[in-house]
Amino acid sequence: TRQRAEVLREGLDRLAFTRHLPFPVEVIVTDNDSTDGTKEVVESFLQKIPIRYFRHSEDRGAEANLLSAFRRARGTWCVYLADDDFLEPEALQKTIQKLEKTPGAVAAYAPWEQVDGLTGAYQGPALNMGPETTFRKEEAMLLFGRIAQNWIFPEIGIYRTEAAQRWMTPVQRQHWAFVWIFRMLKEGPVLLQPEPFYHFQTRNKHATSHLGVEQVIERLDHYRAGMEEGLRLALQLSPPARRPEYQKLGMELVTHFMAGRIWNAANVAMKDRKSTRLNSSHSSVSRMPSSA
Numbered sequence: 001t002r003q004r005a006e007v008l009r010e011g012l013d014r015l016a017f018t019r020h021l022p023f024p025v026e027v028i029v030t031d032n033d034s035t036d037g038t039k040e041v042v043e044s045f046l047q048k049i050p051i052r053y054f055r056h057s058e059d060r061g062a063e064a065n066l067l068s069a070f071r072r073a074r075g076t077w078c079v080y081l082a083d084d085d086f087l088e089p090e091a092l093q094k095t096i097q098k099l100e101k102t103p104g105a106v107a108a109y110a111p112w113e114q115v116d117g118l119t120g121a122y123q124g125p126a127l128n129m130g131p132e133t134t135f136r137k138e139e140a141m142l143l144f145g146r147i148a149q150n151w152i153f154p155e156i157g158i159y160r161t162e163a164a165q166r167w168m169t170p171v172q173r174q175h176w177a178f179v180w181i182f183r184m185l186k187e188g189p190v191l192l193q194p195e196p197f198y199h200f201q202t203r204n205k206h207a208t209s210h211l212g213v214e215q216v217i218e219r220l221d222h223y224r225a226g227m228e229e230g231l232r233l234a235l236q237l238s239p240p241a242r243r244p245e246y247q248k249l250g251m252e253l254v255t256h257f258m259a260g261r262i263w264n265a266a267n268v269a270m271k272d273r274k275s276t277r278l279n280s281s282h283s284s285v286s287r288m289p290s291s292a
Helices: 003-019 038-043 064-070 090-102 137-149 162-165 176-187 209-218 221-238 242-291
Strands: 028-029 051-055 077-079 108-109 112-116 122-125 131-135 159-160 191-194 198-202
Touching: 003 028, 003 038, 028 038, 028 064, 038 051, 051 064, 064 162, 077 090, 077 162, 090 108, 090 112, 090 159, 090 191, 108 176, 112 176, 131 137, 137 176, 137 221, 159 162, 159 176, 162 176, 176 191, 176 221, 221 242
Parallel strands: 028 051, 108 191, 112 198
Antiparallel strands: 077 159, 108 159, 112 122, 131 191
């Protein structure tokens, strides 16, 4: 979190359910140099939720702050949660149970459910993950194909903490999610499931923007580089004799994936431009009486 004390207050309040889970839980809050009373908000919850709070002395950026939280985790499993989003307790427990029943499993990825934070209306899962599937090392190219063909962003997951701390390290000019999932696959089986346990608020009365929405337009080059690195890692896990064939197929899949992302970025940009024009028009109308 950074400079969003009131957003964080609501987010922590929604985590009250953690006291009733059938296993011990810790909530790690990493504060990216906030000066708006974030620390005081966290302190007000210390008797309600098992919080560990860490504040950086400078703004390290969103991805570095995320890594900082993962490095401090002490439980068997860890999950990312943005300050304005929330988790579905039953689905979360169910997913952890699946992981614990799968020998050697290191991660489970799911779509996020989109929720209008102003109206409370559920808008459906953001991604089509396909049928529930457990992928193993030798199936790395099948996993890559699923991601590319379904335009999956493997950003929401539950991770075995030991493996996450070993493999979730900074990546340069690549979208981290496409890299980390194949690093995790090196450690053990990875599950993709269609049932969401994470709720993403598309609108919020306090927050005015989402980093992920901005990245849709601005980071197409990072997406391609991340997919190409994911392909490289998948090829390393594939039989050497099949790698030339898989390399060709993989690059075709990258092209397919990027075509979808470019279309989506153009669509988002057009909606943003339309929204900006409408807001500008409304502002001009509202100012006219006072300036006349």
